Amino acid sequence: MNEPQKNTDREVVLQVRHLYKSFGENHVLRDFSIELFRGENLVVLGKSGSGKSVLIKCIIGLLHPEQGEIQVFQQQVIGLEKEALDRMRTRVGFLFQSNALYDSMTVRENLEFPLRRHGRDKSLSEVNDLVMEALENVGLPHTIDLMPAELSGGMRKRIALARTMILKPEIMLYDEPTTGLDPITSREINDLILKVQDIYKTSSIIISHDMGCVRYTANRVALLVEGRCFATGSYDELQIHPDPAVNGFFE
Amino acid sequence: MKFPPATQRTLAEIGAISRFTGRFFSRVGKPRFEVQEFFRQCYMIGNRSLGLVAITGFILGLVMTIQSRPTMAQFGAEDWIPAMVGISIIREIGPVVIALICAGKIGSGIGAELGSMKVTEQIDAMEVSGTNPFKYLVVTRVWATTLMVPVLVIFADFVSLYGSYLAVNMRGVTSLALFTQQVVDSLVFSDVLPAFIKTFFFGFAIGIIGCYKGYTSDKGTEGVGLAANSAVVVSSLMVFILDLLAVQLTDLLGLT
Ligand SMILES: Nc1ncnc2c1ncn2[C@@H]1O[C@H](COP(=O)(O)OP(=O)(O)OP(=O)(O)O)[C@@H](O)[C@H]1O
Ligand SMILES: [Mg+2]
Numbered sequence: 001m002n003e004p005q006k007n008t009d010r011e012v013v014l015q016v017r018h019l020y021k022s023f024g025e026n027h028v029l030r031d032f033s034i035e036l037f038r039g040e041n042l043v044v045l046g047k048s049g050s051g052k053s054v055l056i057k058c059i060i061g062l063l064h065p066e067q068g069e070i071q072v073f074q075q076q077v078i079g080l081e082k083e084a085l086d087r088m089r090t091r092v093g094f095l096f097q098s099n100a101l102y103d104s105m106t107v108r109e110n111l112e113f114p115l116r117r118h119g120r121d122k123s124l125s126e127v128n129d130l131v132m133e134a135l136e137n138v139g140l141p142h143t144i145d146l147m148p149a150e151l152s153g154g155m156r157k158r159i160a161l162a163r164t165m166i167l168k169p170e171i172m173l174y175d176e177p178t179t180g181l182d183p184i185t186s187r188e189i190n191d192l193i194l195k196v197q198d199i200y201k202t203s204s205i206i207i208s209h210d211m212g213c214v215r216y217t218a219n220r221v222a223l224l225v226e227g228r229c230f231a232t233g234s235y236d237e238l239q240i241h242p243d244p245a246v247n248g249f250f251e
Numbered sequence: 252m253k254f255p256p257a258t259q260r261t262l263a264e265i266g267a268i269s270r271f272t273g274r275f276f277s278r279v280g281k282p283r284f285e286v287q288e289f290f291r292q293c294y295m296i297g298n299r300s301l302g303l304v305a306i307t308g309f310i311l312g313l314v315m316t317i318q319s320r321p322t323m324a325q326f327g328a329e330d331w332i333p334a335m336v337g338i339s340i341i342r343e344i345g346p347v348v349i350a351l352i353c354a355g356k357i358g359s360g361i362g363a364e365l366g367s368m369k370v371t372e373q374i375d376a377m378e379v380s381g382t383n384p385f386k387y388l389v390v391t392r393v394w395a396t397t398l399m400v401p402v403l404v405i406f407a408d409f410v411s412l413y414g415s416y417l418a419v420n421m422r423g424v425t426s427l428a429l430f431t432q433q434v435v436d437s438l439v440f441s442d443v444l445p446a447f448i449k450t451f452f453f454g455f456a457i458g459i460i461g462c463y464k465g466y467t468s469d470k471g472t473e474g475v476g477l478a479a480n481s482a483v484v485v486s487s488l489m490v491f492i493l494d495l496l497a498v499q500l501t502d503l504l505g506l507t
Contacts, residue, residue: 062375086381100376103367117381 010037013203014059014171019068021054028054029065030227036171036203041193043206043214045249046224052207053097055224056173059205060094061085072171090118093169093202097176099160101148108144111135111163118167134162137199138192154185161192165200172196172204178213190216211250223249268485271463275393278386285391292395300356300403307352308407312340312414320422329423333430334437336415341438342446345408347494350453353400354486358461361392362482365465366475374466389466393458400454401447441501449497453490460486 014036021029028051036042046052057063059070061077070077072088080088102110111131115122122130135141138158148156157177164172177193178186190213196202208214214221214235221238223230223246231238231246239250254262315336323329365388368374377384416430461482468478 057375060379062378089379089381094376094379096372096376098371100372102373102376103371104364113377113382114380 010040012036013038013073014205015069015071016055016059017069017071019055019058019065019070021051021058021063021065028227029058032068032224032227032229034222034229034232036205038203039197039201040219041197041204041206041217043208043218043221044224045209045214045221046207048209050224051227052224053175056094056175056205056207059173060089060092086117090167091169092171092173093164093167095161095164095172095174095177097179099148099156101156101160101163103148105147106144107135107140107146107148107151107159110148110159111166114163114167130166134166135159137165137195138162154181154188157181157185157189158192161189161196165196168200170200170202172202174204174206174208176207176209178208178210183212186210186213187216189213193217209249264485267467268460268463271467272459274385275389275459278383279390279394281386283386285387288387289391289394292391293399296357296395296399297402299360300353300399301406303352303356304349304403304407305410307348308345308409308411309414311344311348311407312336312411312416313418315339315344316415316418317421330433332419333415333425333433337412337434337437338442340411340415341408342442343494345411346404346446346450346453347490349404349407350400350450350457350490351487353396353403353454354457354490355483357396357400358457358482358486359479361396361458361461362464362468363475363479365389365392365462366468366478369466369468370470370472370474385466389462392462393455396458396461397451397454400457401450404450404453405447445497445501449493452493452497456489456493457486460489 012035016032016034019029019032020027032055034042034044044052044055054063058065059072059077061080065078068078072092075084075088077085077088102113105113108131111134112127115127115130131144132141135144138161140155140158140162143151143155143159148159151159161177174193177189181189193204193206194217197204206213206217218235220232221235222232223238225245231241231243233241238246241247316332319332319335320329323332323335365374368388374384374388377387412430412434416425416427419425419430464478464482464485468474
């Protein structure tokens, strides 16, 4: 497990305060608050359907919460106009639960896609170098000319990770990076997450209910229950938490 | 006033499609233009439908000629067959039948493609990586269908006339030159122009409805099938409605 670090005196890179989000009568997030410190891996745990994906989609600006504040690098996300939102999104990477690789494009085109907009000043060879670097980081440089349909589930996850990492974001949001993968592939993805944290000094929110992934990658764990941040702490602290709603996750 | 639920749903759908169309027009003039994707779509749409459109057109001309021969023969007007078939195909049957074929082929293709992109979060992924998915996916496809459907219709018209020529040639002999001469002589400008103009509207309707259905499709794999299916149904219906409007309009303008 990663060493938990002291929270005091550490820079907050992302802060969510009193967030409310509902779909009709379905109140998904109710007064949710959380903060992310620079350089840490924060795992958000929660039951299926508890609103974990909704939370990080609010952070990246794909969903619009009714109430509350989201600050990324001291900047309000809610109500941000398009240009500024795009600029913020270059600094925040998002790994989709479903990978969201573009089916009609090769791996190379997939990886070049984020650079269309955010790397327009780059020359062809620079773009090529970035693509190769990203692919080598995930150990799949030979797949460059394949289509996503020709890849296995674990490979797709890694390509999706490479595509997200190509802009070298300072914050990463991982939506269930290991769900549906076998233990060995999961372990590889977890290693990649730690590698990303180590090489690029990224701060990450990792959504997961794969306890192996949680124990291995988390510096700190937050529990999402009934739309609120129910508890936070290190893995060991939450494991011995007296409330069964908390320690129930760790059985 | 309270409408029955089915009517309410239909009205809501019409409203939503109108708003989607409004969104298209508010985006269409603004840079950045996704030129490369536009040409790729034109190529895909044209290339994928070419064979189907050619076969349909060919059979259409052939069958219409064979079918009309007995009636024409009764009046001793067999010489008029090329003119009659030519006018019907170019004015009405060619555009409508080919538009329907395109609604089936292109509309369902766009509906299914965008629908699955929506369901697998690819559209969200584009948004996050700083490319406006509406411009990249919708605007390019609607432009492509608007321009390619007329091209396909013109192509089909020619194939269809060739089919008709072969059918005429089964009995009696006409040279291709004479056949062409007869068709061209019977056509006037006011036959060709309205028929040509309306194909752009057909193409636009097929594109915008396919995109609307796909882009707003529901979660889940059923959503994709439904998007493709209703794209075909609604755009086929739309082709007929537009055709009706076009006929009324040309009538009003005295172009008949
Ligand atoms: N676009 C949407 N429209 C309506 N309801 C939605 C939408 N997205 C999510 N929901 C609802 O919000 C709730 C939380 O969904 P969410 O996808 O965040 O769950 P999750 O915690 O990520 O679950 P899982 O672990 O299964 O991915 C669910 O009840 C879902 O029905
Ligand atoms: Mg989720």
